[in-house]
Amino acid sequence: MHSNHHLTFLHRLSGLAAFSVMLLGSVVLFGWANGLTALYQVSAGLPIMTPGAAVSFLFTGAALFLLQPEHSSRLRRWSGQGLALGGIVLGVVMLLSYWHLVDGLWLLDLASFRDSPQTGVAFILTCIGLFFLGLERPILISVAQWAAFISLMLLVTVFFGFAHQEDMFEVLTGAEGMALPTATAFALVGWGILLAKVEQGFFRIMASDASGGLVVQRVMFLMALLPPLLGWLPMLLVSGLTHTQVESLLASVMVLAIILIIIRLAYQLDTEERLREQVQQEANQQQSELAHMVNLNTMGEMASGIAHEINQPLAAVANYANACLRMIQSGEESQRLQEPLRAIQQQALRASEIIRRMRTLVRKQAPHKVKACLEQVIYEALHLTKTGGKKLNVPLLLELDDAVPDVSIDVIQIQQVIMNIVRNAIEAMQEIISQRRQVLVRSFVNKEGFVQVDISDTGPGMAAEFKQQVFDAFVTTKGNNGMGIGLSLCRSIIEAHGGRLWVESEPGQGATFSFTLPVN
Numbered sequence: 453m454h455s456n457h458h459l460t461f462l463h464r465l466s467g468l469a470a471f472s473v474m475l476l477g478s479v480v481l482f483g484w485a486n487g488l489t490a491l492y493q494v495s496a497g498l499p500i501m502t503p504g505a506a507v508s509f510l511f512t513g514a515a516l517f518l519l520q521p522e523h524s525s526r527l528r529r530w531s532g533q534g535l536a537l538g539g540i541v542l543g544v545v546m547l548l549s550y551w552h553l554v555d556g557l558w559l560l561d562l563a564s565f566r567d568s569p570q571t572g573v574a575f576i577l578t579c580i581g582l583f584f585l586g587l588e589r590p591i592l593i594s595v596a597q598w599a600a601f602i603s604l605m606l607l608v609t610v611f612f613g614f615a616h617q618e619d620m621f622e623v624l625t626g627a628e629g630m631a632l633p634t635a636t637a638f639a640l641v642g643w644g645i646l647l648a649k650v651e652q653g654f655f656r657i658m659a660s661d662a663s664g665g666l667v668v669q670r671v672m673f674l675m676a677l678l679p680p681l682l683g684w685l686p687m688l689l690v691s692g693l694t695h696t697q698v699e700s701l702l703a704s705v706m707v708l709a710i711i712l713i714i715i716r717l718a719y720q721l722d723t724e725e726r727l728r729e730q731v732q733q734e735a736n737q738q739q740s741e742l743a744h745m746v747n748l749n750t751m752g753e754m755a756s757g758i759a760h761e762i763n764q765p766l767a768a769v770a771n772y773a774n775a776c777l778r779m780i781q782s783g784e785e786s787q788r789l790q791e792p793l794r795a796i797q798q799q800a801l802r803a804s805e806i807i808r809r810m811r812t813l814v815r816k817q818a819p820h821k822v823k824a825c826l827e828q829v830i831y832e833a834l835h836l837t838k839t840g841g842k843k844l845n846v847p848l849l850l851e852l853d854d855a856v857p858d859v860s861i862d863v864i865q866i867q868q869v870i871m872n873i874v875r876n877a878i879e880a881m882q883e884i885i886s887q888r889r890q891v892l893v894r895s896f897v898n899k900e901g902f903v904q905v906d907i908s909d910t911g912p913g914m915a916a917e918f919k920q921q922v923f924d925a926f927v928t929t930k931g932n933n934g935m936g937i938g939l940s941l942c943r944s945i946i947e948a949h950g951g952r953l954w955v956e957s958e959p960g961q962g963a964t965f966s967f968t969l970p971v972n
């Protein structure tokens with residue numbers, strides 16, 4: 453798993469490495485042209501970076517730049533590979549001229565290519581790596597990455613050599629060592645190769661933005677920083693401090709950096725883990741919501757069945773009651789009334805049991821309160837209302853006050869309330885002409901300091917007596933299409949949140965359902 457943003461960043465680093473190498477090559481050439489020794493030797497007594505090496509780095513940097521993009525034109529790739537081949541040739545020339553096997557080519561005097569053999573070999577290997585990069589085969593990209601990685605590790609020895617003024621290669625081979633700017637440029641090209649197509653080869657773990665990726669990135673970052681610092685700092689600080697002092701200073705700074713990076717990493721991983729748990733929890737909750745919704749749907753289908761079931765005990769109750777009345781009228785003994793009365797009791801209990809079962813089906817388990825932005829909750833609820841049913845043909849207007857603070861609510865439950873009220877409003881307006889239909893949702897902080905949501909419609913409204921009953925269970929004017937439990941559920945949800953739900957309406961003047969929620 454790697455995010456595009458993160459990958460682009462790594463690719464940019466690779467591009468930056470390419471440019472830096474070309475810049476370094478140009479600076480060294482400038483130094484040669486103007487006799488500025490510091491630019492190609494850094495400090496007296498150190499190996500020199502030859503103009504030949506500088507030219508080769510212009511080749512190498514340009515090749516890295518051309519080969520870096522993920523999808524490039526064939527021409528660009530071929531040009532990159534051509535430059536890489538050029539780099540290999542220059543490396544070979546460097547070796548040949550070092551051992552005086554060839555001293556000149558046509559008019560060209562190869563003295564300026566007489567660099568350390570280490571440099572020549574490094575150019576050949578680096579440019580082979582670059583050439584492989586252009587072949588775009590994961591296995592070859594892996595080879596190029598590994599080669600770059602191993603050379604980077606070898607460079608550590610070279611940089612250590614600068615710190616101690618003792619180059620191991622020089623000691624082993626007796627040949628002159630690599631110059632400090634040269635080693636730096638090779639380190640840059642090495643990282644450039646490693647990162648250029650980092651998502652494809654062995655080191656693709658670096659491109660991951662999951663925990664593993666984070667760890668590797670931090671470790672690699674430190675590794676990239678350490679060798680050049682080891683090489684450069686002693687040169688730069690040498691006037692005031694000895695090499696050993698600079699080195700111990702660097703060691704303590706590095707240890708500190710490592711500890712800080714590890715602590716930061718631990719925090720980052722911790723946050724990620726918590727986030728993941730939260731997402732998991734939310735997913736679980738959504739699942740329970742879904743089950744709840746499914747219950748509600750099933751309930752719709754079951755409604756007629758339940759009505760039928762309740763009808764049976766109610767009809768039986770009526771029959772037994774009639775029988776009792778008749779028995780009383782004909783002067784029967786009160787003793788004989790016992791049997792039908794007991795039957796009435798049983799049937800009434802049966803009806804209430806059916807209702808109880810239905811309520812447990814509708815009631816949701818513990819509310820899951822979270823801090824939420826009410827505006828967002830309203831948007832989502834309206835969106836669900838729009839997408840959830842038949843075509844609405846009713847404009848929904850919003851007046852949401854920015855000053856409304858976040859509220860601690862069960863988001864799904866409050867959405868259910870809003871959806872239920874808006875759906876009722878829309879259904880109530882089906883009778884009136886479509887031009888007059890409109891639902892307005894307002895949110896604000898009321899005088900008592902509660903957050904209030906008003907949902908108004910331009911429908912037929914309701915009479916005073918009916919207003920008293922709308923929140924009672926099973927009150928509906930929709931016949932078989934309604935169950936009359938929506939508003940009753942809404943009221944219990946709002947009251948469980950510590951708020952209030954009420955309606956204001958005049959017949960013919962529309963209705964406004966309002967609910968409040970406490971601010972924490």
Ligand code: ADP
Pocket residue numbers: 872876877880909911912913914922927928929930933934935936937938939940963
């Ligand atoms: P249902 O929608 O299943 O009937 P509710 O409890 O949601 O159950 O609504 C109860 C009744 O309240 C509805 O049948 C309807 O007659 C009335 N009602 C609800 N909202 C409005 C409204 N905006 N305008 C007029 N009457 C309404």
